[in-house]
Amino acid sequence: xxxxxxxxxxxxxxIILSLTLGLGLTIVYFSYNQNxxxxxxxxxxxxxxxxxxxxxxxxxxxxxxxxxxxxxFSDIKDINPSYEIMLFRAHGxxxxxxxxxxxxxxxxxxRQKFKLRSSPLENVIDISGDTRFKNSVAQRKxxxxxxxxxxxxxxxxxxxxxxLPKCTKCHGSxxxxxxxxxxxxxxTPVLDKQRxxxxxxxxxxxxxxxxxxxxxxxxxxxxxINPVKHIGEVCISVTNGxxxxxxxxxxxxxxxxxxxTVNRMVEGLYERFQLSxxxxxxxxxxxxxxxxxxxxxxxxxxxxxxxFTAFSENLPPEEVVERLNGIxxxxxxxxxxxxxxxxxxVGDEVVALFSGEEKxxxxxxxxxxxxxxxxxxxxxxxxxxxxxxxxxxxxxxLGMIGSEERADFTVIGDHVNFASRLCDAAxxxxxxxxxxxxxxxxxxxxxxxxxxxxxxxxxNYQKVFILEERVE
Amino acid sequence: xxxxxxxxxxxxxxxxxSSCKKKEVKQLVPDDYKxxxxxxxxxxxxxxxxxSHYRQIFINKIGENVKIxxxxxxxxxxxxxxxxxxxxxYPTLEPKKGDKPISxxxxxxxxxxxxxxxxxxxxxxxxxxxxxxxxxxxxxFDCHANANEPYPYGDxxxxxxxxxxxxxxxxx
Numbered sequence: 041x042x043x044x045x046x047x048x049x050x051x052x053x054x055i056i057l058s059l060t061l062g063l064g065l066t067i068v069y070f071s072y073n074q075n076x077x078x079x080x081x082x083x084x085x086x087x088x089x090x091x092x093x094x095x096x097x098x099x100x101x102x103x104x105x106x107x108x109x110x111x112x113f114s115d116i117k118d119i120n121p122s123y124e125i126m127l128f129r130a131h132g133x134x135x136x137x138x139x140x141x142x143x144x145x146x147x148x149x150x151r152q153k154f155k156l157r158s159s160p161l162e163n164v165i166d167i168s169g170d171t172r173f174k175n176s177v178a179q180r181k182x183x184x185x186x187x188x189x190x191x192x193x194x195x196x197x198x199x200x201x202x203x204l205p206k207c208t209k210c211h212g213s214x215x216x217x218x219x220x221x222x223x224x225x226x227x228t229p230v231l232d233k234q235r236x237x238x239x240x241x242x243x244x245x246x247x248x249x250x251x252x253x254x255x256x257x258x259x260x261x262x263x264x265i266n267p268v269k270h271i272g273e274v275c276i277s278v279t280n281g282x283x284x285x286x287x288x289x290x291x292x293x294x295x296x297x298x299x300x301t302v303n304r305m306v307e308g309l310y311e312r313f314q315l316s317x318x319x320x321x322x323x324x325x326x327x328x329x330x331x332x333x334x335x336x337x338x339x340x341x342x343x344x345x346x347x348f349t350a351f352s353e354n355l356p357p358e359e360v361v362e363r364l365n366g367i368x369x370x371x372x373x374x375x376x377x378x379x380x381x382x383x384x385x386v387g388d389e390v391v392a393l394f395s396g397e398e399k400x401x402x403x404x405x406x407x408x409x410x411x412x413x414x415x416x417x418x419x420x421x422x423x424x425x426x427x428x429x430x431x432x433x434x435x436x437x438l439g440m441i442g443s444e445e446r447a448d449f450t451v452i453g454d455h456v457n458f459a460s461r462l463c464d465a466a467x468x469x470x471x472x473x474x475x476x477x478x479x480x481x482x483x484x485x486x487x488x489x490x491x492x493x494x495x496x497x498x499x500n501y502q503k504v505f506i507l508e509e510r511v512e
Numbered sequence: 513x514x515x516x517x518x519x520x521x522x523x524x525x526x527x528x529x530s531s532c533k534k535k536e537v538k539q540l541v542p543d544d545y546k547x548x549x550x551x552x553x554x555x556x557x558x559x560x561x562x563x564s565h566y567r568q569i570f571i572n573k574i575g576e577n578v579k580i581x582x583x584x585x586x587x588x589x590x591x592x593x594x595x596x597x598x599x600x601x602y603p604t605l606e607p608k609k610g611d612k613p614i615s616x617x618x619x620x621x622x623x624x625x626x627x628x629x630x631x632x633x634x635x636x637x638x639x640x641x642x643x644x645x646x647x648x649x650x651x652x653f654d655c656h657a658n659a660n661e662p663y664p665y666g667d668x669x670x671x672x673x674x675x676x677x678x679x680x681x682x683x684x
Binding site for chain 1: 557558559560561563564649650651654655658661663664665
């Protein structure tokens with residue numbers, strides 16, 4: 041038999057997989073989108089601020105108010121310390137760090153319009169080695185990037201400040217980029233928020249999956265798996281011959297209805313089981329097969345108690361029934377032991393059928409065993425009664441004989457009648473067999489010489505044999 | 513039947529292979545611009561953006577129909593859709609005879625193009641590689657915005673006409 045794979049495991053697996061995949065994908069999708077939105081918004085804001093600053097600086101510088109731009113940077117830094125705004129010259133040195141630009145402008149204007157600074161800036165920052173800065177200048181376009189520094193994460197924009205035609209009067213026409221605005225924002229809090237979002241999403245996912253798994257598993261176990269297992273247990277106990285168990289499912293659903301159906305089925309089976317004690321197995325087989333009649337080769341054994349009527353007249357009815365049942369029971373046991381089937385009891389008579397391999401041999405063996413047991417009893421159990429047995433074999437008609445209300449499975453035909461006649465002809469303790477039987481068992485039993493008897497229903501004398509003993 | 517399946521597989525494979533073939537990029541700048549009218553002939557001084565490179569500017573037929581009208585006291589230039597202005601950029605400020613331009617800076621009036629800025633598509637074509645690049649960031653646009661106010665080139669646009677981002681307007 042193939043190994044049984046419990047459905048519990050499969051159901052649990054399906055529940056966990058469905059929840060994990062379903063909820064997992066949903067949470068991953070929403071968390072990812074939320075984080076992307078957060079990041080995109082932050083970047084978008086910075087770009088927008090960079091554009092605004094670019095315009096402000098451009099306008100502030102045009103009338104020669106460069107210091108205003110520096111002041112603007114300082115004000116913004118004060119408002120938002122996470123921001124860093126700086127202006128660099130096109131070659132990477134921090135702007136307003138010395139008098140170079142003022143000198144160039146004064147030279148281009150051919151007058152000392154702007155006063156030189158008395159002292160240049162200290163700790164001047166130089167980013168000329170930064171490749172992204174170089175790219176921004178070379179390509180004359182905005183470069184944005186993220187970078188980490190001292191455990192903090194920064195989003196930085198390099199935005200080139202173009203030397204527009206209107207600026208050339210002061211700054212000259214020999215260069216395209218006047219400088220680069222660097223706007224850097226500490227986005228560590230944003231990233232922290234992303235991480236927290238992910239952690240919370242993960243935690244919610246685990247908790248929700250766990251709770252739903254427990255709830256769904258319990259629900260399935262309570263409503264489906266346990267009732268089905270219970271029904272299975274009842275079925276197994278019925279298979280083992282125990283009809284006392286019943287399915288007990290309080291659910292008013294399909295499973296509950298199934299339980300009730302199983303209970304009704306068990307009750308029906310119990311009734312049939314009880315009935316089968318009173319019905320031959322060939323009858324049951326016939327009912328199963330819904331036989332309406334068939335021809336078959338079988339051996340028929342008739343056994344009858346001699347002088348039973350006279351015997352019964354001198355005994356109380358209870359003892360008569362007890363003695364009769366005792367005699368019929370031991371015969372039945374022997375017949376069953378030899379693979380035969382008691383077709384019916386007719387008063388003190390037993391009609392037994394043998395089919396299949398060695399049916400004739402098994403019938404004869406049963407007959408001898410019955411006679412031997414009766415002889416061995418010596419009047420103790422069977423009150424000194426004796427049996428006469430007749431056996432014949434041949435093609436008979438099997439079928440349910442009777443009406444719709446009351447029918448018996450039995451055999452009919454000439455061979456049946458002949459077996460009955462042989463039984464009638466047998467003296468107490470004798471087993472008479474037909475020539476058909478003889479031909480099949482002559483090597484395995486000691487038989488007395490053939491006799492010829494005249495029986496009712498047959499015109500001619502019939503050749504018969506008396507079974508003595510087994511020779512094996 | 514087998515032949516039919518074989519031919520179907522071959523056909524599907526060919527369709528797949530042909531669909532994978534690199535699509536040819538449509539060239540925005542026509543090669544025949546040399547026959548167009550010129551808006552400025554001698555641009556021999558350095559300017560930001562083109563620095564020390566000699567320039568020549570051509571405009572296509574459509575652009576010759578520039579609409580010039582005065583509104584509320586200000587003159588407005590409006591180049592028709594499809595106008596193409598090609599600025600040749602030479603290797604030096606004083607090119608020798610026979611020198612060829614190294615790149616083209618091109619303006620195409622294409623208001624519906626998502627890459628356009630203020631109705632113009634700004635393109636740089638590298639004549640060595642033949643590659644065209646649409647400049648959708650500030651660089652070209654921001655500089656040419658100065659053409660709509662007084663500037664230090666050509667006639668200087670003293671009156672601050674709106675010259676539709678063109679420093680050297682076409683005049684018949």
